[in-house]
Amino acid sequence: MNQNKLNPNDDEMQPRVVLVDDDAAVRKATSQWLNLAGMRVLDYAGAREALSQLATESNVVVISDIKMPGMDGLEFAKRCNDIDPDLPVILITAHGDIRMAVRAMRDGAYDFIEKPIEPELLIDRIQRAWEKRQLVMENRKLKRIVNRGASLENRLLGRSPGIRQLRKQIVQLAETPVDTVINGATGTGKELVAQCLHEWSPRANSPFVAVNCGAIPEALFESELFGHEKGAFTGATAKRIGKIEHAAGGTLFLDEIESMPLNFQIKLLRVLQERKLERLGSNQQIDLDIWVIAATKVDLEQASASGDFREDLYYRFNVAELYIPSLADRRDDIPLLFEHYAQKAAYQFDRDYHQPTEEEIECLISYPWPGNVRQLKNIAKRYVLGVGPSRNIHTLLGQPSEQQPDTARTSNGLAERVQLFEAELITRSLRKHKGNISEVMQELELPRRTLNNKMSQYEIKRKDFVGSDLE
Ligand SMILES: Nc1ncnc2c1ncn2[C@@H]1O[C@H](COP(=O)(O)OP(=O)(O)OP(=O)(O)O)[C@@H](O)[C@H]1O
Ligand SMILES: [Mg+2]
Structure with missing residues (x-):
């Protein structure tokens, strides 16, 4: 058997072929033709052996002889069809055996070729089958992305354009993981986003190891991350596997990376570039x-x-930087997040859930939320658990209840609050009409020019509301 591996990362343009024939001379000659045509071939003397290599996502074209000892080509085509109905199988039939060919097609073979094989013809058929296979694979990948995108909505909540964009970036990045940095203020959801990236990636079943760089004393940094051998330094009484090594096969989440000591940053850079690691006190490199x-x-x-x-x-x-906007920059997410967490707390603590009044929601929307989603989650919980005055949103937000929302906390004057309200109305209408400007003009009874001016003043972009493929 030919030893080259069918590496899925190889150039997609070159067809990969699985060739099954019990005749060694035929296998050799066919492989040579195909190799000359730039195709990579993995050849097998028997169907069983080949089957054990095929899986649903095998990106290959299969060619098989029909008459073989053990499992014959017809049975083999059927089995291939069971593994993956879209796996292309081309059978080689004896000259003039039309009945056999018809049966083969019915049993799942994609195509058949008569003996004696003409190399040109075979190469052409493989090329076509390969192109068809590429379309199938691409389609499956897109479907996966769309499905994952839909369920991510229940994990990373929010309807604002910023969060919708973030969800799209997460599913895309998860398919081709490159080292990534997530930027966002306190409590905006950085760790949640990192977990989503991991869970939506093919590494989901491998470890996710989180390291808070701000919490490790500088002197311990290296041994915590790299691990050490027994006796590497005074006090190293036993071998220790570091956090980086624990993440092998999975994801390493470096939180608060800005607090990583400068002298350690260079060591991390080397690990990122070389994808190799040495434990302290060892010269052995670990891939x-x-x-x-x-x-x-x-x-x-x-x-x-x-x-x-x-x-x-x-x-x-x-190269891959994700930015999570603060809650104050996506105020339309506030009611949704608040209700989600309040309902969750009500369920968890077996309390009644009282829908906040409109006035209370407005108060929530205009609050500055310096602690972002984490703070909002706490307030929602206290709102559900609170009794008497502590159920009051103004009290929870540290505002006297008779006061109008906001004035105690921020310097927002009337003009600014009117603007916020205006921006919110336009955003809502755009979302409702999926970015259709004429419908928005009609609903809000605004001339196009005024609407355009206001949208540019509030930096609202129509394209953020035009139907997306994820939602
Ligand atoms: N978009 C969101 N949808 C649902 N829950 C969210 C969202 N964003 C954040 N949360 C929740 O808010 C809390 C804080 O999030 P997380 O710990 O990820 O924030 P962080 O940015 O890492 O905070 P810190 O800067 O303090 O480390 C978590 O309970 C998280 O589940
Ligand atoms: Mg965090």
């Missing part, structure tokens, strides 16, 4: 297959410009 996701509250570009963060490490991460 690593990890996906590294970092999170930060600071602007890393600025931090690297001022020398607080290594520039080369920043460039390594900024």
